[in-house]
Structure formats: structure tokens, C-alpha cells
Amino acid sequence: MKSLNFGGLCLLLGVLVLEALIAEGFNYGDALDKTLMFFEAQRSGKLPANQRVKWRGDSGLKDGYLQGVNLVGGYYDAGDHVKFGLPMAYTVTMLAWGAIDFRKEITELDQMGNALWSLRWGTDYFMKAHTQPNVLWAQVGDGDSDHYCWERAEDMTTPRTAYKLDQNHPGSDLAGETAAALAASAIAFKPYNSSYSNLLLLHAKQLFTFADKYRGLYDDSIQNAKQFYTSSGYSDELLWAAAWLYRATDDEYFLKYVVDNAVYMGGTGWAVKEFSWDNKYAGVQILLSQILLEGRGGAYTSTLKQYQAKANYFACACLQKNDGYNIHNTPGGLMYVREWNNLQYASSAAFLLAVYSDSLSAANAKLTCPEGQIPPQALLDFARSQADYFLGKNPKSMSYLVGYGQQYPIHAHHRGSSIASIFSLQSTVECVQGFEKWYRRPEGNPNVIHGALVGGPDQNDNFSDDRSNYEQTEPTLSGCAPLVGLFSKLQTPVPRPTTPHSYQETQKTQEPYRSHAPVEFLHSITKTWTVGPTTYYRHKVIIKNKSEKPIKDLKLVIEDLSGSIWGLNPTQQRNTYELPQWQKVLQPGSECSFVYVQGGPQAKVTVQSYN
Known part of the structure; x- marks a missing residue:
């Protein structure tokens, strides 16, 4: 049997690897x-x-x-x-x-x-x-x-x-x-x-x-x-x-x-x-x-x-x-x-x-x-x-x-991909310059x-x-x-990593109450109206005690709030609110609510502390 030269062997190996990958399937x-x-x-x-x-x-x-x-x-x-x-x-x-x-x-x-x-x-x-x-x-x-x-x-x-x-x-x-x-x-x-x-x-x-x-x-x-x-x-x-x-x-x-x-x-x-x-x-x-x-x-x-x-x-x-x-x-x-x-x-x-x-x-x-x-x-x-x-x-x-x-x-015919990143080339690439220096260059795109x-x-x-x-x-x-x-x-399902990253779990990082505090928030929009170019929404948030114990001194942090709020009392801390005096204790299974009005998406509500 005649021996294969090095180039032929490499080509054969390449073909075999490609066939193996195809046979195994794609990721x-x-x-x-x-x-x-x-x-x-x-x-x-x-x-x-x-x-x-x-x-x-x-x-x-x-x-x-x-x-x-x-x-x-x-x-x-x-x-x-x-x-x-x-x-x-x-x-x-x-x-x-x-x-x-x-x-x-x-x-x-x-x-x-x-x-x-x-x-x-x-x-x-x-x-x-x-x-x-x-x-x-x-x-x-x-x-x-x-x-x-x-x-x-x-x-x-x-x-x-x-x-x-x-x-x-x-x-x-x-x-x-x-x-x-x-x-x-x-x-x-x-x-x-x-x-x-x-x-x-x-x-x-x-x-x-x-x-x-x-x-x-x-x-x-x-x-x-x-x-x-x-x-x-x-x-x-x-x-x-x-x-x-x-x-x-x-x-x-x-x-x-x-x-x-x-x-x-x-x-x-x-x-x-x-x-x-x-x-x-x-x-x-x-x-x-x-x-x-x-x-x-x-x-x-x-x-x-x-x-x-x-x-x-x-x-x-x-x-x-x-x-x-x-x-x-x-x-x-x-x-x-x-x-x-x-x-x-x-x-x-x-x-x-x-x-x-x-x-x-x-x-x-x-x-x-x-x-x-x-x-x-x-x-x-x-x-x-x-x-x-x-x-x-x-x-x-x-x-x-x-x-x-x-x-x-x-x-790829893509402007951003084909020109060096603004973080590596901080000078401006102008309109015509982009064609002359980047569009026509034979090298591959600098950004994949x-x-x-x-x-x-x-x-x-x-x-x-x-x-x-x-x-x-x-x-x-x-x-x-x-x-x-x-x-x-x-894709065949694979075991999930130990650090989850679903949208809900990402939200948990931003809203600790979902994983730590024994309350849940139920958001809804109860009314909408338009004034000039702006559409306003009346948001209602129900706070429910889902635990088997009373919750006292609940304090909430409300971010991205641009309108008025009713049903909560502001504290001396920025963006922090507490329940009204008459409802300092939220009994097991019970609920209360507050409302706010603003244009655009809902505010972010998280639990700061409770007893």
C-alpha cells in the first residue's frame, strides 16, 4: 500500500472531521x-x-x-x-x-x-x-x-x-x-x-x-x-x-x-x-x-x-x-x-x-x-x-x-462589524472615509x-x-x-446551570421579594387616558401576604415613579414608602393595595425591609 503524503492526510482528516460533526449533529x-x-x-x-x-x-x-x-x-x-x-x-x-x-x-x-x-x-x-x-x-x-x-x-x-x-x-x-x-x-x-x-x-x-x-x-x-x-x-x-x-x-x-x-x-x-x-x-x-x-x-x-x-x-x-x-x-x-x-x-x-x-x-x-x-x-x-x-x-x-x-x-455587509470598534478606534470614521478605508478592504471584519x-x-x-x-x-x-x-x-435539552438566568429570575435579582420576602405583588392597569401627546395609566398594585405569619413594618422601594401615588406613606428615605398607620400589620393571607398614575411602563416595586 502506498503511503499518503502529508497534505493528502490533512485533507482526509479534515473531511473525516466534517463528516463526524455532521453525523453527530449541530449544537x-x-x-x-x-x-x-x-x-x-x-x-x-x-x-x-x-x-x-x-x-x-x-x-x-x-x-x-x-x-x-x-x-x-x-x-x-x-x-x-x-x-x-x-x-x-x-x-x-x-x-x-x-x-x-x-x-x-x-x-x-x-x-x-x-x-x-x-x-x-x-x-x-x-x-x-x-x-x-x-x-x-x-x-x-x-x-x-x-x-x-x-x-x-x-x-x-x-x-x-x-x-x-x-x-x-x-x-x-x-x-x-x-x-x-x-x-x-x-x-x-x-x-x-x-x-x-x-x-x-x-x-x-x-x-x-x-x-x-x-x-x-x-x-x-x-x-x-x-x-x-x-x-x-x-x-x-x-x-x-x-x-x-x-x-x-x-x-x-x-x-x-x-x-x-x-x-x-x-x-x-x-x-x-x-x-x-x-x-x-x-x-x-x-x-x-x-x-x-x-x-x-x-x-x-x-x-x-x-x-x-x-x-x-x-x-x-x-x-x-x-x-x-x-x-x-x-x-x-x-x-x-x-x-x-x-x-x-x-x-x-x-x-x-x-x-x-x-x-x-x-x-x-x-x-x-x-x-x-x-x-x-x-x-x-x-x-x-x-x-x-x-x-x-x-x-x-x-x-x-x-x-x-x-x-x-x-x-458580512454590516457597517458596525466592518469598522473597528469605537472603543479601539476613538476617532470619528466619516461617511466617505468609511467606504475608502473599511468597506473596500480585503481583510475580514474586525468585529465578529x-x-x-x-x-x-x-x-x-x-x-x-x-x-x-x-x-x-x-x-x-x-x-x-x-x-x-x-x-x-x-436542541436536545441539557441540564440547567446552577446560576439561573431566566427573565423571571433576572427580575428576582431586581425584586428580592419574589425569592425572599413572604409577599407577592399583583400589578394591573385599571384605567388609561390621553392628554395631548402623552398617554397616562392608572396602575393598581395588590400586596398579598403569602406566608403563615403576620408581616409588620413593611417598607417598599419604588423606582421609576414619575407620577402621583396613593395608599402608601413616604418615608424620609428616597423612593421608600411604608403602609399607612392603620395597616402596619398585614395578616397571613390578607392583602392591601396602592395605586399610582404615570405615563409609560410600570414602576419597579421591591421590598426593602419587614419584621
Whole structure:
């Protein structure tokens, strides 16, 4: 037998290692953690102390200033610095859906804290942007001027013009999607922060009413958005928002809405092969199929079955079981929808089929396709095949999730990633200088933007890792958001670490009463009203003694309180309050309450001391 030369041996070993990794499977938990870091890299505004992406700094701190409104926060869309409302709202809806349907899996992976904080960075911004019942600030930044510059978010010199929707400038698609995002987020937050959940629902209902009453396309009102995120219609978003509001409230009004408008708005008419930031029909159809499979259709069962028939069409097309009317696949097995940033469509579809697989399994049902009855596992297998393709099981052996695996894109079309961090290069990188010195340089990006799903390969699985090849190398919010739920579902559960980090447990650090004091706080919003540009909320907090002993001299610390408070007495210590004289003792099982009024989110209530 002839001996192998060193180079051939190394090549053989490399192939064997790659095959071994593929055979062993991918670490979806690691991919999930990196995906959540991508959202931290996309943050606009004042960054928190626990920011994990250390090469980013504060930015966009005067957004909305010229228009007299606070629009600081939210997410930058992709490799640029525009805050486009429609894809951002879709992103939040997808993050929330993952946190709802795969709550158990995300919690077991100890990622619920990071998942909910990624959600809240978006929902806090949307509530700021919803300044009046019929006003929604829809965009910050000018796509044209932004794309003429290559600079860090921290150095931005481009106009930060803000654009709004109102009665005279409607946008049913964007307002509807934002309503869906806030309604879905209300469900996700409900187990952890009921008052915040209620606040989200209030905004969601107002936005849905606005979207439904004043109809129109948002990009007709905001012409600047048309060349970047053109909307094909708003009927799907109205159905989408109503479906999410029904799931969040169980209010029959919203279920009746999707049934009464099923034909007129295309919910039971459109059979689609795409699910995306623009086209929500497949999402609506599967969301309503879930209600049907849970046995909650009631008098609306007949129409919900029509929705499910169209949901099945989408799922069967993904599985190549749709009597020839299938979604195109690349030779390597990736579903291929569009030339520009195709992976966003594959990630959304994979997530949707993972959700549908779970619902079918729970109902002991199968997918009905023209080519027969398909078990739910086949849907999950499809979702896994797409996730595996993203992570390296493809003809290029390339992970399209930046920072994951041994080989991934190093020239992502992303301004912040491609220019040295402001903490290592403190001098300003100006608009044109960024193109000359950083955009055109052949070296890889100095900052790894972990968890960024790039646009991905073409219809023949070809990919060019070139910073100027934005169709293939630019990551987007809407492409990455479905991965949170998808990777969570696919990862085999692992033992939780000894230091928990779920959102609820993070809140425990801030609110010691949950783990130490024998009281619990029940937050609710009892009234809301608008004065000028500000919406005010009447918050009621019930204090309940959950122990078997009397509690004396209870003192509370209340932070972020900007309005008046009733039912507690202030002490000489800053932000510290005590119970009234007549109620110094809280007996076992008994409760008392206090109220406060302010605009914006709830105050933080913690226990300082008690006897």
C-alpha cells in the first residue's frame, strides 16, 4: 500500500472531521445563544450595563428630537442604521411566537432571559412610537442618505428624520403588524410581568383599531420606505393582528373578525408559498389552525377548516408533497424563494413548520397533502434540514450564521462589524472615509457579529463572501428572528446551570421579594387616558401576604415613579414608602393595595425591609 503524503492526510482528516460533526449533529443551543447576541449588536439607543456585544456603543440618542418625540431605542434593520417599522415589527412578532410556543425549550436552555430582553428592546420602542391612539411613528432615518455613507452607528452623520402614520397618512399594514407584535409579546410576558403584559395589550388594541379604521398602505404615506420595504397589501396584517389579539385575549370579537373577513381579505383564498415580513398569510393560516386543533373553533369551525386547508397547502409545498405546486429547492436542499436575502424566507418557513408540527402532534393529527397523510415528524424534519443547511450541511460546508462553526462569512455587509470598534478606534470614521478605508478592504471584519444569518447562497448553492455582495452577505432582523424559536425546538435539552438566568429570575435579582420576602405583588392597569401627546395609566398594585405569619413594618422601594401615588406613606428615605398607620400589620393571607398614575411602563416595586 502506498503511503499518503502529508497534505493528502490533512485533507482526509479534515473531511473525516466534517463528516463526524455532521453525523453527530449541530449544537443548536450554541447557535441560539449567538442568534440572541445578534439582536444586541443591532440595538439603537443607550446600551445597558449587561450588554454582551462589547464592540457596540450608544447611538441614535437624539432620534425623534427634531419632531418633539422620544424615539430612542429599537433596532437597526440590517447592515445599515435605518429603523424600518415593518420588518422590525415582524421581527418582534416572530421573537414572541418563539417565546410562547417553545417556552419550555427556551427555559430549559436557560435563554428565556435573553429572549425576553430582546423582545422588550423592541416593544419599549413601539410603545414610545405609539404616542396617540391614531399616531404611530413608523420609521427613523433616511434609507437613501444612509446608504450613501459607510460609518458606525456611534458616528452617524446622516439625517435622522422620523416619519409617522396618522388618520390622514394611514398605514394599515405597519400598524397592524405592530399590533400583532405587541399582542404576541403580551402573551410572552404574561407569566413574568403581568402589568407590562397589560400595557402591551392596551397599545395593541388601539393600534388594531387605528389600522382597521383608517386603511391604506404605509409606503403610500411614507414614500421614502417604498424602494426598501414595499408592501404588497394590508389585508394579511389586519387578519394577523386580529388572530394574535384573539390568542392574547380570548375575546370572541377578534375571532369573529378573521372569520367574517376570511374571504374578503384573502385569508381563506390565498394559497401561498412564502412567509415573510411582507406576506403573513401562511402565518395567519397556521395560527388559526392551532386554534382549530386545540378544539376551540366552536361556531367558527367551518371557516377555520378553510384556513387550515391553506395552511396545509403551504406546508405541503415546503415538503414537496403538493402535487407539483411546490417551493423550489436548490440542489443542496435549501428552499429557494427570492434572489435577495433568500435565507430569511427559509428561516421563517422552517420556524412555521416547526410550530405546525407541534400543534399537529399535540392533536394527534396528520398533515393532509395531495400526496397523502404526512406525519408531524416530517414537518420537523424539514425544519431541521433547513437549520442544518444554515449551520454548515450544504455543498459549501459553510455556516451562514456568522460566528458559528469553523467556516462562516467574514465579510458580512454590516457597517458596525466592518469598522473597528469605537472603543479601539476613538476617532470619528466619516461617511466617505468609511467606504475608502473599511468597506473596500480585503481583510475580514474586525468585529465578529455573532448570530447574524446572512442572505445566503443563490439557487445553485453558490456563495461569494464579499462585503459588496449585499444580496448574499447582509444579515437582517427578519431573517434572524425565527431562528430563536427554531433552534430552541431542535436542541436536545441539557441540564440547567446552577446560576439561573431566566427573565423571571433576572427580575428576582431586581425584586428580592419574589425569592425572599413572604409577599407577592399583583400589578394591573385599571384605567388609561390621553392628554395631548402623552398617554397616562392608572396602575393598581395588590400586596398579598403569602406566608403563615403576620408581616409588620413593611417598607417598599419604588423606582421609576414619575407620577402621583396613593395608599402608601413616604418615608424620609428616597423612593421608600411604608403602609399607612392603620395597616402596619398585614395578616397571613390578607392583602392591601396602592395605586399610582404615570405615563409609560410600570414602576419597579421591591421590598426593602419587614419584621
